[in-house]
Amino acid sequence: MQSVCVPAGLTPDKVEAIDLSSRKAQVFNSKATVFEAGQKLSSVYAIKSGSVKCFTLNESGQQQVTAFHLVGDIIGLEAIATGAASTYCETLETSMLCEIKLGSLFDQNIDGVHQNLIRLLSQRLSHNSRQYINIVSTSAEQKVASFLLLLSEHMQQHGRSPAEFKLPMKRTDIANYMGLAIETVSRIFTLFKKQGIITSDQSMLTILDRKKLHNRSVPFTTTE
Amino acid sequence: MQSVCVPAGLTPDKVEAIDLSSRKAQVFNSKATVFEAGQKLSSVYAIKSGSVKCFTLNESGQQQVTAFHLVGDIIGLEAIATGAASTYCETLETSMLCEIKLGSLFDQNIDGVHQNLIRLLSQRLSHNSRQYINIVSTSAEQKVASFLLLLSEHMQQHGRSPAEFKLPMKRTDIANYMGLAIETVSRIFTLFKKQGIITSDQSMLTILDRKKLHNRSVPFTTTE
DNA sequence: CGGTAGTTTGAATTTCATCAAAATTTGTGG
C-alpha cells in the first residue's frame, strides 16, 4: 500500500485549516472519477471517508493499479511537480474528499505548512519504499500477507480495529496491484483461512492470528 | 530506478547555493557507506559524480535493494520526516557527494527553496510510481528492458549518451532490485545480445536497437 | 600468474498464470 499513513504534522484537518474557502468535503459516489491522468490539477484531496484507487491505462485500455488510498490519506501529491495528474483516481466506495487548493499551500508559509508538506512527502517516500519491498519479494504468499498487514496497520493508525476491517477493493484490484493473477490471490486467501490465520465474511476481513500472518510476510518490512 | 531524474527546480547546484558552508563535495571510495538505516540524519546528499545503492537488511543479514541513485540525484530525502535514514546507502563506485544541511532548506524560504523541495519530492513520487509499474509487470523480460531504458533516459537527461553507458551495479544488485534471480537477469541479457538489441563489453552497455528494447518493456511507462 | 568474485549456461523443480467451470455474492426490479 503506498502511503496508507497518518500524515504526521499535516493531517487532513490541519491542511484544511489553511484554506477555509475549500474546507467543505465533497461526496463522491462509488466508482466516481476524482481525477484523470494528464488532467490539470491545482489541488490535492484529503480523504475524509472511503477509499480510492489510483491506476494508469496502457494503449489497449488495461489498468495497472499503482496505489490504494484510505481514510486520512492525501491524494494528488504526485501532481504538484508537473501540475498534471500522473494517474487516474477513482473511488472504491462512496467517499468524502476535501479539496485543498495548492495555492494555499504554496504561496505563504502559514503555520509552517511548507515544512509539514515536505515532511508528508518525505514520509510518503518511506512508505513507497516499504511497499516496493513488499512487491519485489518473490513469493505470492508474502506479498498478500504483507498487503493485509499494511492495511491493518493503517486501520490501527486511524483508530479502527486492526484485526477486523472492510476490504474496499475487489480481488481483481488487489491482484493487479500486487502483480499476481486473481486466482492466485484467491487461493492464498483460502489457504490463510484454512490455516486459521484469517476469516472473511463478504468483504469484512478478520485477522485471527496476527503472528502467523506476520511470519508469512516479507521479512524486510518488520514494524512489529 | 527510483528517481533517476533531473530534479527540476532543485538541481544539486541550486541547492548547494543555499548553504555555502557545506558546498564542498566529499569523495567516497567505492563501497563506502554514506549512511546506515536508523542513523540520525540532518542532511541530504547531492550526487555530483558516481552512483549509490540504497538497501535494507533483514534479520539474517540479507539485502533488499530499494533504489539506485546516479549523478544528479539527491539522496536521503526519505529521512526528512523522521530524522533518521530508512535504508542503508553505499557507493557503487568512487563518487563525489555534496552534503546539504536540512536546516538550510527548512529554516528560511530563501529563493523559494521550500517550493523547490516540494516539487522535487513530488517528482520523486511520480518516478517511484513509474518504477513500481515496471516491477509489478509479470514478465522478467519486461522488467529488465524497462530498467535499461530508465537508466538510458537518466543518462540522456544528464548530457551523456543514452546509447552507451556504464552499468555501475553488479548483476546481483540488479536482480535483487528487480525481484529476480541473478541467473534470470543473466539469461535475459544474453537473449537481448543474441537478438542484437544490446551489446556489453565488461560493464559498458550499448543499446543497439532502442525500438526493439522499447517493445520489450512495460507498456504502461511509455515516455517515447 | 594464481586466486577470488562475478557471470553464464544447463537441467531439474517449483511456483504461478492460464483456461475452464462451478459456486458464491451483489445488484436490480418486481
Place this chain on the structure above:
DNA sequence: CCACAAATTTTGATGAAATTCAAACTACCG
C-alpha cells in the same frame, strides 16, 4: 423481501515461466 441476472470469487487441471542447484567460464585484483 424475494427472484433473477450479472458480477465476482473460488476451485481444479494444465502449461509456461522463473527459481534453484550445479558446474563451467570469465573478469578482476593482488
